[in-house]
Amino acid sequence: MNKLLLLFSLVALGLHAEVKVLKNFTLIDGTGRAPVAHAAMIIDNGKISWVGTTANLKAPSGAQVIDLTGRYVMPGLINLHGHLGAVIGLKQDASYETPENVEKNLKTYASYGVTTVQSMGTDKPFVLEMRDKQRASGRPGETRIYSAGQGFVFKGGYGGLAGVTPEVATPGEVAPLVDKLANEKVDIVKFWMDSELGKKPKMPHSIGKAIIDAAHQHGLPVACHIFYLEDAQAMTDDGVNGLAHSVRDQPVNQALIDSMKKHGTWQMAETLTREAAIFTYVKTPPFIGDPFFTRGLSPETVATLKTPAFHQQMMKAVPEYEQFHQFLKTAQENLKRLADAGVKYGMGTDSGPPTRFPGWAEHWELELMVQAGLTPMQVIVASTKSGAEFLKAKDLGTLEKSKWADLMVMQKNPLDDIRNTRTVEAVYIAGNRVK
Template sequence: MRLKSTVFIFWLWLSAIAARCQAPATLQLIRDVRVFDGEHVFEHRSVLLEDGKISRIGGSELKVTNAEVVDGRGRTLLPGLIDAHVHLPNPVEKASRQALVLGVTTQLDMFNGGYRLKLIKKFESEDRPDIADMRTAGTGATVPGGHPTQMGGGPIPTITAPDQAQSFVDARIAEGSDYIKIIHDDGSTWSWTTQRVPMLDNATMRVLVEAAHKRGKLAVVHVLSEQQARDAISAGADGLAHMFVGESVGPDFGRFVSDHHAFVIPTLVTLYPDCGKSEGPATLADPNLRPYIGEGWRQSMEMAKRNLQLNHLCNGTDVGIRQLVQAHVPLLTGTDAPVPGTTYGASVHVELALLVRDGLTPVQALAAATSVPAQAFHLSDRGWIRPGMRADLVLVEGDPTTNILATRNIVAVWKRGIRAQR
């Protein structure tokens, strides 16, 4: 009797997993839709999905026998969105499921370890259709007592000298790191505490970057001040995880980053709570987003409040972003979810609006969440709507290429051609 009960429970579990997504039709045709292909906008296109990939792209007159037809009139088809900066929690599945139904088909985790890292790698290898795909930095490089060790969570590997860099990087890659995260932050810009913490010296940071490159991995550096950003770029970092917080910025900052061919993941939606400009409450008030946000993350988002007296702390942040835009520095959409004021999936749409407010056109912002992170992180099978690419797609009502808020009007999401159950 116990065996029968166990088998029945297992069957129910399998059924629940299957119910989270719809099995793909052999052929699906999204007809007469506006297409943002990752770079350009095309009107009245039809996109054929077959076996998890984009098979053909044609005009609105394209007809395919035995295809399930999705009406694209008045709608826009986007590549699946990429959140280039998250920290996946426990349970990983819940966060990645929420991200997917809100249009984020890929999440780039920027610090994790232990059991959670193993779980992320498991899901990465499975590439399940009912949760967002994921990549991870694994455990980031920091010194003993450095950020984020002050936040608890148990002991992590640390580094104290340049001659330890290669072995540190090799160990992270052996654990499954898809890219290397480096922490260069002493807490001097944190508004919520006066605590200062030790940080990596520039020589060690430079050798860490070299060690990552030797193994064919990107080196992404966490910074929160302009000087830290300049140090990281000078050390050869491929990209910055965060724009910095500051009241001012040097006039040459944008050109400096551009000259070194680095990218930046601004995470404005995360930085603004430090300046009393949290978007958390407004995100929760959006009827297109709130129904999909888990209760636990709703509470976290409500924690971050607005405070006009702190707004000046981000003056340099905003000016710096405009410099980066003018200097054509690649900007990637990232949220740092689930820090207070943010959550998975929903905060990507908020970040897009903030990037437009700070100088990107809607088309440039859409690229920052699709083709630009795909190119930066060498995800060559996604980020564009082209024949042969993964059918990771988002269909929205309206035209986000002229009104970025339209990304929130989600009609359907596909991962590998499988339509997510929303």
């Protein structure tokens, strides 16, 4: 297509109502209801205006009809814990965080069927401007951004992105910084409370409480990075809205479950792939030959992942890497226990930082959630409807009338094997095909 024609088509797309019809697929709508065979859907200007069976379909004249015989359709994935744009290849640096690199990340997420990502606390202010532009456009053609702006790190402590995230030493420093975030209209507030296995000073509970209180005064939800049960308990008791990781030092107990249910606290993200990544990349990963893995990576990155020098570097970065097998197991058992107890949970990976590859991480997370004992249907609902519920995004998360048509088309049924989400062959965001 020449440039003029392309420009003309883009203008036409924007100005005129555009109707698409999808038909003859099996619908997994994200609500948890049983799948519907021979389903059909009408998408009007990016939103679902009708959904039913192909037998009952009345396709509007002039609509573009897409026959999806033999295919499976589910909502796009919502990743409640990502980090946008600060990595090139296998290196992270604040200077890499540019609009171009964030766009590149968003495209990668979209190509894998991750249609919404909540970026958790390492964003420069321009990311919020990008988010605002998306929302003002009404109909983005790229993965939707939710952002915590700049999260809070304890002085000299663990977490954040040097040069972007502020350090605080006392509860008194918190309120003006939260005011600033509220001004930027962040979607959520984030803080890190961790000691990196005892190597760094941990944020005191009093600072965590000050952040929660200040954010709540602005009506903003708060999520905290935790590792230890005692911190999850204290922050839940103080009203935190989401745990950004699993408790990994020991099994969750009834006191935490009771407090999470009482306060409506979510296991917002379990980030199982984060644990797995630590020990998986100290050698050549078993999935190095999987085109679904490598297609999101540059050839240089794929080559580096095979080198002993890189494996050594990974071991040095986290000398305790062997312990992460146990942390992963504990996280999985805790997820199952919380889910069985009726605590709400979404899906989140902590993808973005080196070796936590956007897109691949989310599909891997689904697999690890099923391995933890959840059914494929529970995992799909967590990654779609529940994610939207946590974000209070009323028109996202399920494929029902009046929702945005954010969806993935797959060749195989993910309810048979959750790894079948990797047969994704087309992705739509607001009815725009992005892959």
